[in-house]
Amino acid sequence: MFEGLKNCVMGEQLESFQVEHFQLVVRPDEESRHLAERIRRALIEAGFTTSETPQLVIAVGGDGTMLEAFHRFYKRIPKAAFVGLHTGTLGFYADWKRHEVDWMIETIIKNRTPKIVEYPLVSAIFEHQDGRRLRHLALNEAIVKSKTLSTFVVDVWINGERFETFRGDGLIVSTPSGSTAYSHSVGGSIIHPSIQALQVSELAAINNVEYRTLGRSFVLPRHHVLDIYPMHADGEILVGIDGNVFYMKDVVRIQAHVAEEKVRFARFRHFPFWQRVRMKFLGD
Numbered sequence: 001m002f003e004g005l006k007n008c009v010m011g012e013q014l015e016s017f018q019v020e021h022f023q024l025v026v027r028p029d030e031e032s033r034h035l036a037e038r039i040r041r042a043l044i045e046a047g048f049t050t051s052e053t054p055q056l057v058i059a060v061g062g063d064g065t066m067l068e069a070f071h072r073f074y075k076r077i078p079k080a081a082f083v084g085l086h087t088g089t090l091g092f093y094a095d096w097k098r099h100e101v102d103w104m105i106e107t108i109i110k111n112r113t114p115k116i117v118e119y120p121l122v123s124a125i126f127e128h129q130d131g132r133r134l135r136h137l138a139l140n141e142a143i144v145k146s147k148t149l150s151t152f153v154v155d156v157w158i159n160g161e162r163f164e165t166f167r168g169d170g171l172i173v174s175t176p177s178g179s180t181a182y183s184h185s186v187g188g189s190i191i192h193p194s195i196q197a198l199q200v201s202e203l204a205a206i207n208n209v210e211y212r213t214l215g216r217s218f219v220l221p222r223h224h225v226l227d228i229y230p231m232h233a234d235g236e237i238l239v240g241i242d243g244n245v246f247y248m249k250d251v252v253r254i255q256a257h258v259a260e261e262k263v264r265f266a267r268f269r270h271f272p273f274w275q276r277v278r279m280k281f282l283g284d
């Protein structure tokens with residue numbers, strides 16, 4: 001398939017997952033640091049060790065901290081699973097809240113073989129004029145925008161067929177778990193992460209007698225390929241991957257699809273997605 005996918009290790013048995021080594025990724029605020037230190041001490045006392053090749057990555061902070069943890073350890077997929085402790089109100093990627101820290105520690109110590117759930121990722125390949133192909137994996141989304149404030153014009157193709165010419169601020173290619181983040185703010189649908197799909201959403205599309213776009217978010221299943229061709233000569237774009245920003249030039253094509261790899265979360269407790277949606281958007 002695609003060049004970048006060759007190195008990906010897949011298919012490790014879920015049953016073989018056992019936690020011995022862990023690592024913490026911590027938001028740099030006093031409370032998160034304090035809670036993380038408590039977790040670290042308790043787990044080490046219980047015989048776990050910290051390692052840069054962990055089986056369990058514990059994100060302490062917000063959803064942004066989980067995004068950071070994912071990008072620090074995504075190369076460990078599928079050998080590492082993530083778990084989050086939220087020190088804000090509620091996190092989509094965090095199963096535990098700050099006041100539950102002792103319960104979380106106890107549960108991790110008691111259960112070295114937690115249930116694993118897998119969420120889809122978006123793979124975005126940025127193809128340059130000289131043939132270079134840069135691949136990024138996104139846990140929330142890949143955003144492409146114009147580098148300047150001027151209109152972003154791209155041709156959008158699906159599975160090798162021209163779909164539309166988009167004019168506006170940009171496009172968001174979101175994962176199901178990213179559907180409650182930026183994609184949600186622009187009117188995208190909420191997609192359950194058990195569905196292997198990506199969602200494309202428009203940012204301020206120009207729609208008039210001259211220019212026409214779909215005007216709605218659309219969802220592509222696994223194996224469908226989205227191609228975005230920048231129409232301006234310099235191929236200069238602004239790219240956002242889970243909140244990390246990159247300037248790119250001479251980009252001739254952005255190819256996105258549901259990644260072969262999936263991210264793994266260690267579910268030490270039952271906390272269904274729809275419950276998170278209800279709590280976050282509708283109140284408790």
Ligand code: NAP
Nearest residue numbers: 062063064065091092140141177178180181182185242243
């Ligand atoms: P941030 O500015 O702190 O993130 C914006 C908000 O999005 C935060 O409240 C964050 O929660 C929340 N968030 C992140 N992932 C989420 C998810 N999957 N579902 C629901 N809410 C989520 O920056 P950040 O923490 O580095 O996060 C980067 C993300 O921010 C991007 O991936 C993008 O999705 C989102 N974003 C949203 C907008 C928008 O809605 N207009 C604009 C730019 C970026 P925490 O406070 O728990 O971190």
Ligand code: MN
Nearest residue numbers: 062063064065
């Ligand atoms: Mn944040």
